[in-house]
Structures are given as C-alpha cells and as structure tokens.
Amino acid sequence: MTKNSKIVWKFWTENHDIAFEVHGPDKKDNIVKWSRTDAQNEMKEGELDAGNRVGTYRFIFDNSYSYTKPKTLYYLINVIPGQS
Numbered sequence: 001m002t003k004n005s006k007i008v009w010k011f012w013t014e015n016h017d018i019a020f021e022v023h024g025p026d027k028k029d030n031i032v033k034w035s036r037t038d039a040q041n042e043m044k045e046g047e048l049d050a051g052n053r054v055g056t057y058r059f060i061f062d063n064s065y066s067y068t069k070p071k072t073l074y075y076l077i078n079v080i081p082g083q084s
Contacts, residue, residue: 001054004082008047009059011075013039018071019062020044025055034062050082
C-alpha cells in the first residue's frame, strides 16, 4: 500500500448473512466496524482513501456466530495506487 492509494471492495455470499470489518495499519484503527450484513441478498461494496495510512489492511469476514450454517463467500479487493 502506497501513500494516497484507494482500496475498493465488493463481496457477496450464496447463503445467509456474514459479519464484516476492516482494520487499518494501526491495529487499533477499525475503519469499518464489525457488523452482520445480508450479503446473500445483494452485493456489498465499499471504498476508502488510505491517505497517509501506509501499511497492511485486514479484511475480516466472520461466520463464528453462525458456524452451523455454511456459506460460500465471493470477494474482490483492489488497491488503486495513489499519485506521488
């Protein structure tokens, strides 16, 4: 991840909802708060401008609240490099 990059994402599931969150380079930096989402009904999309926050971003998909209901998850995450 370079300075002024943009991250774009989309995801969906075949069955049932799933929880989703995004953490920035600073482990305390919770950019997208944990929430359950009905990704089986529609594609979920988002983006963020990284600005000066260079480093590794973590995209977390969580099914721990519903492990008896298996899901198939499809996702696409792209980094668009920033201009220097």
